[in-house]
Amino acid sequence: MLKDYFIRRALYLIPVLIFISFMSFSLIYIAPGDPAEIMMTSPSGGYDEAAVEAFRIAHGLDQPFYIQYLNWFKGAVVGNFGYSYMSEQPVFETVLNAFKNTLTLSVLALVIALVIAIPFGVVSALKHNTVVDDACRFCALFGVSIPNFWQAYMMIILFSVILHWLPPSGFGHGTEISYMILPATVLGTGSAAVMMRMIRSSMLDVMGKEYIQTARGKGLSEKIVIIRHALKNALVPVITVIGLSIGFLLNGSVVVETIFGWSGIGNLVVDSILSHDYMMVQGSVLFVAVIFLLINFFVDLVYVWANPEIRYDRNS
């Protein structure tokens, strides 16, 4: 039954993806500007009319909208996502490379977010309505409210310009962790604040439940009660928030990627939209959509696993 549910869910993804690809293609097509003209505009400022026309013909941009879309679609079905107008490099390879960079940063950011959110969320709930709770809540509110570009600059000024602990920005071959700490922290703290507030309220909810009293009554230590009984149950609603956070992290933050000079998927999407690189926009939007859908799918799975109350039977 569960299997049926998942197959059904998986099949639903197909029309959703087709719809997304069609929407992104039409939106970028409707947007003012001609990709051929943008591609052929020199950094010095101008473009050559003949070159623009030749580019248009060479890339099939002279054909009607639906033909362009269908041509792209035919390729995409067999796994050919085309070549970037801008760099003439294969779209799929480029998107994958950018995604790999975003993934590295996202994993670290998520770890940072959880390391902050879970202990502080729990402590905040346990010390409900005390100074500790107020302090935690204040920090969380602060974390949600500060814009991440500002936080990024402040952290660079503190840790790089004043203390010289970490490099202010750069890629460091994508492997040196010192380059990842600052961007991952900026991304992580934003998510942490949201998660912490969620964990706190969920914990408060659970702590008042009868089974917690029962567990205590059995003579279990407070630690076991909190970790095994309270936290595990409190985390169920938090899974959705974590899932969403992962989704957003994996789609890349343009602001953070720009400031820290990190070539991730967020930058790739925005750059290709600005340059009307249809092929790259289609490839990256579709990729991002698949990731988002897969994560939602996965979150649902975890949900079922974590909470026996939820069953996706056809009859229920």
Add this chain to the structure above:
Amino acid sequence: MMKFNIQKTKLSFPAITLILIVALLCAGCVETEGTEEKVLHVVFNEGPDTGGSLDPANGWTGWYVHQAGVYETLFYYDADMNLMPKLASGYKQLNDTEWEIQLREDVAFHDGTKMDADAVLFSMNRVLDPSNSRSYEYSFIKDVRKTGEYTIVIETNDVYAPLIASLVDPIMSIISPNIVDADKQPVGTGPFMFVSFEPGTSLEVVKNPDYWDGEVKVDRILIQYNKDSTARTLLIKSGDIDIARDPLQSEYSALQTNPEINAISKETLRTYFLYINGGKAPFDDFRVRQALSYAINRQEIVDTALEGVSGLPATGIFTNTMPWNANDQIESYEYNPEKALELFEEAGITKGTDGKLYYNGEPFTIEIQTYTKRAALQPSAEIIASQLEDIGITTTVTILDSAALTANAVAGTYDFSLAAWSTAPTGDPDYFLSLHYLSTGNYASKWLRYSNPQVDEWILEARTEPDEEKRAELYDKIQIQIQEDAAILPVFYANEIYALSSDVEGFVMYPNEYTIITKDIGFV
């Protein structure tokens, strides 16, 4: 209390934190293991387009690989904009349409291949191939052939005076004929050899030990690309970077007073100017355009929007570093609101009782359209708007993406459009003038709706004039006439800013933006 029971191999959060900290420290250790290598760290504002081809013949990628010191061209402009031979040793014009270029005989590519006529032919043919998206720019070339091991002859279709200058564009970089993958593994003749590239973020190059033009001063260069000017400023302030291109102009004086940093600025070939929709009344009247030019206080724009450091008030369309400029002969539109009002009056634009200007009984309004890719555009547009407001014109500023700007310009739905052009990237005036002032030019016909038969004649004549002096005279005449016609209003000449760590020496700014990294950059 019961002991905390760690089940299976679950990692506790403190453990993960500890692992991360240790990992960080280890990363630091590896990094600081010292070498005697002289490594230069550089941050640029833009690099090869996302997706990342490094082939100089691909679009405008050549600019970036040339800037990085990997590739070289046959000719180049020195820091004073003199056209000089690089991989060529000289040239002579054989007749009206044939030019002979002699090549240096002592140059080898990074892969050891000899740089000779075959290599040059190979490189040029990659650009001239009709499948190359920029081959049209070189449609004046009829044929390129080898006449000796180190000589080639270029034949043009018609007489074409800017031929040698056209070879300065980095798309004409000379690449090794034995190159395996021009997109991923560039092989040039420059002072630096390619190591690695991460699209959008970084490029690493090492010293070419056998460089033909003398000793290269640094061993390795790590180039970062960062689009954020604040981040670039913080990079130079933190000491992690030795050379930063285009830091925040508002930090310029702070950087100058910093003993560890040298901030320098120099005029480029870039002019910021206003396109005027000459197809729309009252802008079709040259007196109105002149009046508008008099109403703009260029010095104020430079002092405020550019904070006095990023530019100079413009006279004509060409900057003072451009060798063909006639700025000493043409009359600049000095700020003069009285004269502007007189000219408006002549053109039938009169002041109403409310102090506003009226045209045909309607309030005279102007919309300035611009884009944000260059930071100075928006603040400049806003100051121009307030200056026009002062004289009684209701003015608004609209920010659009550059694609929408083009669409509006072509459709004729604009008044003013503020733009920034490097007006002579190959150092020759024909390029910009043909596009903007020749009736058939793309911008003359589609943006400005400008046509002056006299100017057309001069432009076409100058293009084919082999005598440099006579050519210069023609360009002077053209510049005087177009200044009077005021189809375009030059606003200011952009300065480029660099911040250098004080131990960097041998860094020189080249006005044409093609050359940045040279063999001479080193440490004190």
